[in-house]
Amino acid sequence: MSPHPPPTGSDERATAGPAYGFPTGLWRGLERRRPPGVDAVAAAWRSPVRGPWLTSVLGAALLVALPLVVVTGLLDWIAYGPRLGQAFPRDVGWLHPPVFDWPTRPAWLFRVTQGLHVTLGIVLVPVVLAKLWSVVPKLFDWPPARSPAQVLERLSLLLLVGGILFQTATGLLNIQYAYLFGFDFYTAHWYGGWIFTVALVSHVAIKLPRMVTALRGPGFARTPVAATTPEPPDRDGLVARRPGPATVSRRGVLALTGGGALLLAALTVGQSVDALRRTALLLPRGRRPGPGPNGFPVNRTVSAAGVAPADTGAGWRLTVRGADRTVALDRAALLALPQHTARLPIACVEGWSTEQTWTGVRLRDLAALVGPSDPATARVRSLERAGLFNQAVLHAGQVGDGDALLALRVNGVDLAPDHGFPARIIVPALPGVHCTKWVREITFGGRGDA
Ligand SMILES: Nc1nc2c(c(=O)[nH]1)N[C@H]1C(S)=C(S)[C@@H](COP(=O)(O)O)O[C@H]1N2
Ligand SMILES: [Mo]
Numbered sequence: 001m002s003p004h005p006p007p008t009g010s011d012e013r014a015t016a017g018p019a020y021g022f023p024t025g026l027w028r029g030l031e032r033r034r035p036p037g038v039d040a041v042a043a044a045w046r047s048p049v050r051g052p053w054l055t056s057v058l059g060a061a062l063l064v065a066l067p068l069v070v071v072t073g074l075l076d077w078i079a080y081g082p083r084l085g086q087a088f089p090r091d092v093g094w095l096h097p098p099v100f101d102w103p104t105r106p107a108w109l110f111r112v113t114q115g116l117h118v119t120l121g122i123v124l125v126p127v128v129l130a131k132l133w134s135v136v137p138k139l140f141d142w143p144p145a146r147s148p149a150q151v152l153e154r155l156s157l158l159l160l161v162g163g164i165l166f167q168t169a170t171g172l173l174n175i176q177y178a179y180l181f182g183f184d185f186y187t188a189h190w191y192g193g194w195i196f197t198v199a200l201v202s203h204v205a206i207k208l209p210r211m212v213t214a215l216r217g218p219g220f221a222r223t224p225v226a227a228t229t230p231e232p233p234d235r236d237g238l239v240a241r242r243p244g245p246a247t248v249s250r251r252g253v254l255a256l257t258g259g260g261a262l263l264l265a266a267l268t269v270g271q272s273v274d275a276l277r278r279t280a281l282l283l284p285r286g287r288r289p290g291p292g293p294n295g296f297p298v299n300r301t302v303s304a305a306g307v308a309p310a311d312t313g314a315g316w317r318l319t320v321r322g323a324d325r326t327v328a329l330d331r332a333a334l335l336a337l338p339q340h341t342a343r344l345p346i347a348c349v350e351g352w353s354t355e356q357t358w359t360g361v362r363l364r365d366l367a368a369l370v371g372p373s374d375p376a377t378a379r380v381r382s383l384e385r386a387g388l389f390n391q392a393v394l395h396a397g398q399v400g401d402g403d404a405l406l407a408l409r410v411n412g413v414d415l416a417p418d419h420g421f422p423a424r425i426i427v428p429a430l431p432g433v434h435c436t437k438w439v440r441e442i443t444f445g446g447r448g449d450a
Helices: 010-016 026-033 037-045 052-079 109-123 125-141 148-175 184-215 250-271 273-279 330-334 363-370 396-400
Strands: 319-322 326-329 338-348 353-362 377-382 391-395 405-410 422-426 437-447
Touching: 010 026, 010 125, 026 437, 037 125, 052 125, 052 250, 109 125, 109 148, 109 250, 109 363, 125 148, 148 184, 250 273, 250 319, 326 330, 326 363, 330 396, 330 405, 338 422, 353 363, 363 396, 363 405, 363 437, 377 396, 391 396, 422 437
Parallel strands: 319 437
Antiparallel strands: 319 326, 338 353, 353 405, 377 391, 377 437, 405 422
8 A cells, every 4th residue: 555645646746846937938848738648648658666766776786886887998998009099999089087197907807807897897788777767757758858957957857868778789799890880989989988977977966866865754664565556746756656566576677677687697707707708608619718838819810810720830930120230030049038927817908817927038128139228119010911900019117027928928828829820919908909919020129210
């Protein structure tokens, strides 16, 4: 039994909503010219659990988590190296966070930022859907606005809802390699991210006080279905006008949402935790990367990259260029140089990461062969002819790190062809995309001529 009998007529609804702003005649006129069916549709949303409390609980969860997704997304862009001209999108004008040289320590830094960005983006899908469900009747509000301020607010909601759906869809499609859209992923996800962020900030600014009020009021976290009744009519119109009987409690909705999020988390964490790889059911590739020391995920295989076995055989030479000279080294010559071993992650921005033990020549030792051992940059080129990631530029801090390697071996054996044989780059905290495989040439730039 509801302690608050639901309002029945449209008069109550009008008084529950905000008063009409300027120009009053326009809003009143709209109110009178109701499109056919709008009342029937609005009345069809009858769940008594909808209301400020449920929307606020879901909103609070998103308020904590979404900023993390936004910030880690921006950090991933910085990690790609905008100063080195290799972040995507490249030309963003002034629209970017302060850029800095991505550090090499802690070595797991990029593993964590890309992992949080992708994993949270996936895990939050049920929470976002539940939040949208809790407010969906407002989509059918008539009149659609009652003041110019409300027009603006509703436009920002359009950007907010459209933004999060767009970011989630493009992100998920990208990690599945499903380029169904006819535009560049990076550009779309970047600008989509800004639109979403601006809409999110204004939405929070507008709604935060109401969220706090709702959460400070009576709670419903323990109310069972039998005792579930609607909240009193609210000025936002979240509470159903003609609520039906409860078929689920508020805590039931939250349990379902949380359960969905936990399930997605369980299916996703294996992408970032080597021991749980087999549980990563959503990982589009490399869930069973095969046995042995080279048994870890492969993003682009040697055949997909079009690198021919003849190019990586006995005739392969690494060209190293520097300020003073150019040298060509075969694999035996590289193996004869001092070898260094480091345990480092490969972290792919598409969501997965893995930690392996790499052995090879320190980049700064290679630099010393051809010029100063502390160059400003290193440009690495692959045997791969086409492809966005057939080259990468490293900054001074990355070249100079004692664990920055041209890796020849992994886990005590030669690199497999798919992992970049004869040689690949591996640098602490470097995004996976810049850990160039099948390296053919490294050019060290002098100090100052980066
Ligand atoms: N030449 C070349 N190197 C490359 C790539 C590529 O497409 N071409 N992909 C990169 C990406 S996106 C990642 S995540 C890592 C993956 O390394 P792995 O396949 O050895 O795990 O390799 C990087 N090196
Ligand atoms: Mo990657």
